[in-house]
Amino acid sequence: MDETSDDELVAAVAKGDERSCRVLMDRHLARIVALGRRMLGNQADAEEVAQEVFLRVWTHAERWQPGRAQFGTWLHRVAANLCLDRLRRRRATVDIDEMPDLESGAPGPDRQLEESELSARVEAALQLLPERQRAAVVLSHYQGLSNTETAEILEVTVEAVESLLSRARRQLRTSLATERDELLRSREMSA
Amino acid sequence: MQKEITLKRFAGIVDAYGASPRRWPDDERASAEALVAASAEARALLAEAAALDGVLARAPVEAPSAALAERLLAARPRGVAAVPSPKPQAGFIRSLIEAVWPYGSPAVPAGALAASIVLGVTLGSISDISVLTQETAVTASVESGTEDSLVALALAEPAWPEEWMQ
Structure with missing residues (x-):
């Protein structure tokens, strides 16, 4: 079990450390996909959201400030907001026949x-x-x-x-x- | 500090959070568990909530695909670009040259110095130098102030994680 903190991993991710990327994904990716699945109701959309979340982590890793927030909670926040955005867009175009019955x-x-x-x-x-x-x-x-x-x-x-x-x-x-x-x-x- | 709770409040807790004590509010958990031990009505409410929890636990869950992990690894950062070393502070004479020759490149310090001397001789007044010195000092002061405020802004900037939403 890798005991490196999320904050330390994010700092290493910013420097391009592949192993830290893997550990961060091992820790959080499945949970974020599960969140997306339960929010959106299908695996493909859930994986798209999870991908978007982690791409943002990669992009902004060097700006992460340790101690400012729990990394896991922030991931959930980003993922939940992306899901709610998708649901809002989906609601605008929803076909009543597509509703779960x-x-x-x-x-x-x-x-x-x-x-x-x-x-x-x-x-x-x-x-x-x-x-x-x-x-x-x-x-x-x-x-x-x-x-x-x-x-x-x-x-x-x-x-x-x-x-x-x-x-x-x-x-x-x-x-x-x-x-x-x-x-x-x-x-x-x-x- | 644990709050004392009534059966009505307990019903509200299991109604919202279900039967698992780990999901109950921290400050009410111990009191709620004590109530369960003491009250048959509380246990009935708990069993009711547990039945729904049992169904909810059947929601499908799938592991992330290998393709997703591969895509993410392929897109990972590839290391930071070299950070440019900070520009050395301009010396007094160099500041004078820059003040005298603000739009030109003082790439050849000797030439620049010569130019400033020629210019100084041409102007023939030491007071110009003192004015220029004063301007240089103001410029330096403004730059220093700007850097300070940028640092302060960066440290105080509270919303960086919000960028993740964009």
Whole structure:
């Protein structure tokens, strides 16, 4: 496990050190792609956003000031903003037929939910959340950021983050009720 | 300092953050965990939140492609350009030459010095020199002030990470 700090790695990246680039990517790339995937709903867009984030790191590495901010939090901030920008552009051109539909693929009660189908339905439910609620859930629940960090990234208060999370989880509870019941049932059967 | 929490507040916490204590607010976590240990209602709320967490955990996740990593490595910085060494401070005589001959290159100091002497003789007045000296001092002072303010600006500049958004 490389214990070099992110700040030190960024400084080395600015000097063109390939190994530091690799370590920084090993540490953060998968998380940033995961953020993009949950915000945007597909892997290709998620990788495009992650690429844009890291290209900015490469470009601005020599201007990074150690101690000014947590590098990981800044990556999340850049990635979240790029995702929200994409969602805003996408909203301007969205076709209603392209919206994820949770009803058409609902599993019947007599069959066990396939794992991949469940994943797809959770992803679709996330995509149906309003953008800022989705961002709050992704940053806080999936990325594990503190409510303070999430509030900082979304430029709202901690109380507002909590409100976004509550509303998001309420909608998810409703839209994924069938899936939740099915999952609980399958756990009981396997217990 | 831990806040005391009510069952209603606990319901609000799991409603927003789910069932995992690590996601709960730091200043309420211990009190919330104590409430779970003490209250069957709190445990019921926790189980409800855990069921939703279980479903949310099934959201798809894919590792970054090898192609993405390759593209990023290919685009990495290739080392910094050589930083030009700071321009040496002009000496007093050189400052005089520059003040006398501001638009020309004093590439040949001896020639420049000769030119300034000829010019000085032509003007025939030592007062011109003192004026020029004064102008030089003002120029140096302005340059020094500009450098100081640029350094101050760079140090105080709070928004560099915002550039990452652009």
